[in-house]
Amino acid sequence: MIPLLAFNDNGIYCEQANVYLDPWKPVKNAIITHGHADHSRWGHQNYMTHISNVPIIKHRLGDINVTGKEWNESFTINNVKFSLHPAGHIIGSSQIRVEYKGEVWVFTGDYKTEDDGVSVPYEVVKCNTFITECTFGLPAFKWTPxxxxxxxxxxxxxxxxxxxxxxxxxxxxxxxxxxxxxxxxxxxxxxxxxxxxxxxxxxxxxxxxxxxxxxxxxxxxxxxxxxxxxxxxxxxxxxxxxxxxxxxxxxxxxxxxxxxxxxxxxxxxxxxVLSDHCDWFALLESIKATGAEKIICTHGYTEVFSRYLRELGYDARTEKTQYEGELTENEKVADSEII
Amino acid sequence: MKNFATLIKQLDSSNKTSVKVEALTAYFCTASPEDKVWTIAILSHRRPPRPVNTTLLRIWANELANIPMWLFEESYHIVGDLAETIALIIPASNQHSDKSLSEFLQEIIQLKKKTDDEKRSYLQKNWLTLNYYERFVFTKLITGSFRIGVSQKLMTRALAKAENLDEDILAYKLMGNWDPNKISFQELVLDEKSSDYLSKPYPFYLAYPIDGEVSNLGNVEDWAVEHKWDGIRSQTIIRDNQLFVWSRGEELVTDKYPEFQSFIHVIPSGTVIDAEILVFANNNIGTFNDLQARIGRKTVSANLLKNNPVILKAYDLLEWQGEDIRNQPYEHRRLLLEALYKNIQHHNIPFHLSERKTCNSWQEVENERMLAREMRSEGLMLKRKDSTYQVGRKKGSWWKWKLEPLVIDAVLTYAMRGSGRRTNLFTDYTFALWQNNENGERELVTFAKAYSGLTDAEFRKVDNFIKKNTIDKFGPVRSVKPQLVFEIGFEGISLSKRHKSGIATRFPRIMRWRQDKKIEEANTIDDLKDMIV
Structure with missing residues (x-):
């Protein structure tokens, strides 16, 4: 059986709906979690994202074909139900919920659970499979409020x-x-x-x-x-x-x-020490709160983090992506921003 | 402990020398005499012996963190420092401790004799009463090396400022063997001794590398030409029948070179010599590697003295018959030095003269430079014959003209994370060259490791490449997809049985990233072998 979401050379792909989530190569339909350059890339035919992210990606990517959605507003493509939920990472950042025949997957993009006063706070979304970042997935990372x-x-x-x-x-x-x-x-x-x-x-x-x-x-x-x-x-x-x-x-x-x-x-x-990503405990707590049995780690200390999740009893694995988290912040800025 | 931890945090959070000195001075102005003595001891690498081995330390810290041991080890690989890892993974506590630095150190000294159970409960109790930075400093005191970018010199400067003392004299006072547990601040720092002045060195005069054509320096007759020796720049002082040897870092290293004690009976008191310390065995100047064995040791074994004996290669005279002659022209100072050498030459002492080369044209100077590898020097020193001995690095009268390094284009094949300021970045690289194997196929063979030579921005880019192109992981080492080519420079080359490639290079470093080259265009092991003289 084809998984609801698969990782291929272009990005995270939902074959049933012919839609990509945060693709890194140009595709026809892209649902975008947030405006950072490694998640919202140039060259897709149709962008779909949260309404507050629309002006941001238009500013960065120019004249693109983009549709804005509200939080929790579900839309269906070929029987697959999609909706966006706050990720608390930056303003307009979403998790993407994907449901098909009763099975629910959630892709976090980047997220943090602390309310930063600017973005809409992270919301727990129950799912079967949770695709999570783990930029700071080491016990050495513990944030102060x-x-x-x-x-x-x-x-x-x-x-x-x-x-x-x-x-x-x-x-x-x-x-x-x-x-x-x-x-x-x-x-x-x-x-x-x-x-x-x-x-x-x-x-x-x-x-x-x-x-x-x-x-x-x-x-x-x-x-x-x-x-x-x-x-x-x-x-x-x-x-x-x-x-x-x-x-x-x-x-x-x-x-x-x-x-x-x-x-x-x-x-x-x-x-x-101030991050827009989860620290060690926030990652573990949010994973637990989703109730997911299957966890896929996309970027950060993926190997170490997923090994620990397996020891905790989760069915956890890593998938290679081109997301960078906070890891290469300097280059990211240098590449994408010339005043 | 609070104020000491605050000091370390301040020192740690700035790259500016002035800010560090200011923080240290402020600390020395307010700390208790006992804490000051311990601070001086710690910053001059005089720590109490380690009371607990690091294996137990890890296990006990991990018990508090409540994570699997492998996860602790992975975290340690990434953080790059054991004390920092321990401080980070232990849960924060709401308690606090008012114990002073010296109280902690007394306890750490006592701890060595305790049972493992007592050690464990002592450590766990204290980890939970300290905040993050105090915990880090406390663990550092136990684990060892306190490398926080503060040299002994910087510490001395701040202490001199705080106590209003002469810096050089203070440096001398802080030398040698003293026990922070037994000496008082009054005895160590404040008491005046007439002997303090005896050892005082002159500031070193340092040369700049030559820029542009050597012939731009004007008349060749105005310049003295010497080889530039690859050892330790030093100042040797003989006053009042006592010998003092200072390194260029203005560290007193007399005890490290007992060979020079024989000078006292031969060279008259009131003499100060500017010279290079070199290993000299079997009538040959040794390599810097041979000298390295001597630099690191505080106590010198008979075996080391026999296998790596040192000499002083003298090139200048700064004080003669008790008189400071730095303002006399170089030519004049040299004549006095050469006369001194002639007088004492027949004594069997490790004192050599760095010869002046007679060159009648810049071409001859250049020819002399080409002999540097053969002479075991790094290149040439050019000194104006009428120049005075100046203070610090000054342009104009002295120039160094080093040999160009040997270079070869190699492929990056393995990488490791760095430590210290390179924590969590892949900056330690292994490079390979092409060689045909027994089946006649071309394969990459490791030949050198290098850590330096790229800018921070380049390191970040290469790091990024490595993270995305890792083939396999062996503990902390990653094998990397062969794709990047770098020009590797090195000073010397010799055959070696210990190296897979059969070749050892001296001081390999990255000259530049050859982004214009494909791996197929990198050099071969045979190209490298052709460089051996």
Whole structure:
């Protein structure tokens, strides 16, 4: 019997409906979980995604043929029932539920279970087979609550301001940047942005209330920046654009900052452990909550994680995909974003 | 422990020397004298002996984490540091501990004698009362090497600042054998001894690599030409019938080279010599590898002294008859050095002169450089004859003109994750060259490993390639689809029975990524063998 969802050279394929989920090669019909470049690629004939992701992928991919769906709005293609459910990863990110003849599969794309205040929070969807990411699927990853991390970030900004330095905070321009922006304390100073972040934020503003930002232009003087904060994509690190802002202090917000080596390698002054993916316990808990017997791990520490799931009694395996999670954040930004 | 853990966190979270020194200085200004002594000890690699072996440490930490042992090991491979792995996997606690650094170290010293059960309960209890960073530091104190990008020199500078002392004299005070458990801060750092000044070295003058054509340096007659020796740059001080040997890292290494004690009876007091330490056996200069055996050892065995004896290859004189002569021209200082050498040559001491080469044209200089491999040097040093001995790295009067490395194009075949700042990135590579096997088929044969030479951005790209093109995993090693070609540079080459390829290369490193080349265009083992002189 053909499985409801199969992994082939193009992506995750539902043969019965002739639809791909987050395909990595150009196909006819694609259902897209979210706007990050490794999940929403260029060149498909028809895109289907959550309505709040529509302006985002249009911004990134240009003039594409895209249909927006509401959460929980089911639509049927050749007797296969599809619906989108919040994944909590970034704004507009969905899990895709696929049902055929009573069998239910769920594909998470990327997800996190903590409410970040920007995206609609993750929702547990019961299923038989759960296709999950496991970017941070190691017991070494345990996140501290967002409120605590944001408090540290705001304190860091205030300290830098007292030292008369500019704070530069790196975060991926779609998702992380708006999450940081939402919780920055605008009473401390002005929030400046890099062009890539400003453009993306303007797309998102109609959907979420966010503090005001000021775009850095050629006319911006570095004296104006002193004591204030600059939100920049990781690819800007080490660029002349940054060097002109001296004196400054740099910080990065990413799950990888949990590792000392990762912080040192990036030559960042301060690492904040803040991720848009699940940590170890959140992965295990959400898998359990779905009630699924079969688990397929798509990206991250897949081998280690699925082996542990098998020891817990799940029927777990890994499938090769081209999703990158937070793993290669820098390259992803570098490839897909030129202001 | 709280303030020490905070210090380590500050040191760990910055790459800027000034920030590190500032953090250390602030710490030294507020810490208790006992904690200060222990901090100096830890940052100068004087830790108490390890009280627990790492196998037990892993098992006991894992009991708290409640995960299978294989999962702990996998996590350790990825995190790349045992103490960090332990600190990460142990569940967070709401308790806290007010014990000081020195109290913890006293307990760790006592722990060695305890039973395994006592050790286990001590460790598990403390892991659960410390926060993440304290837990990491506590475990580091137990496991060993505290590599946090703070050299002894940096620590000394901060301490000198905090206590308002001369940095060089303080460096001398902190040398040698002292026991942090027995000495007080007053004795170690504050008490003044007249002998402190005796050992004081001069700052080293360092050369830049030559850029552009050598003939642009002007008249060849204005320049002195010497070989550039591949050993340890050192300053040897003989004052008041005592000998002090400093390395370029401004570390006192007198005890490592007992051979030089014989100088005291031959070279007059009030002499300071700028020279290279080299292994010299059977009338031949040894390789840097031979010297490496001496660098790492604090105590020198009779066997090591016999097999890897060292000499001092002198090239400059900085102090003569108790007088600082650095402001006299090079030519003048050299004449004094050569006269000194002539006078003491007949004594059987390990003191050699780095000869000046007479060259009448830049062509002759270039010819001399071509002899470097044969001479076992790295290339040439060019020094202006009228130059004074300056401080630090300065352009203009001294230049180094090294040999170009030998290069070959090789295929990436295996990769391992790095450690430290390369944690979780595949940065340690194995390279192969083509060879025909007995069936006449071309196959790739491993010839060298290399870890350095790519930019961080390139490492990330190669890492990405490796993660997507892994063929097989053998523990931490991955075999990789042969697809990427790199130019590998190395300093020397010799036949070797230990290597599969039959060849050993010295200091292999990645020169560049040959993205323009296909694997079929990489070199062969025979190409490599042709390079042997």
């Amino acid at each position: 967002q409120a605590e991390v944001m408090c540290n970030i705001n304190n860091w900004w205030a300290e830098n301001k007292a030292d008369k330095k500019t704070s530069i905070l790196f975060g991926y321009s779609l998702g992380k940047a708006q999450r940081l922006l939402k919780h920055l304390d605008a009473n401390i100073g002005t929030i400046y942005t890099h062009g890539a972040i400003e453009n993306m934020t303007n797309i998102i503003r109609p959907m979420v209330e966010l503090p005001p930002t000021t775009l850095i232009t050629r006319e911006t003087k570095k004296e104006d920046l002193l004591g204030n904060i600059v939100l920049a994509p990781p690819s800007a690190h080490g660029s002349t654009w940054i060097r002109k802002m001296t004196p400054f202090v740099t910080g990065t917000a990413s799950g990888w900052m949990a590792f000392r080596g990762a912080r040192r390698r990036r030559a960042i002054d301060k690492g904040f």
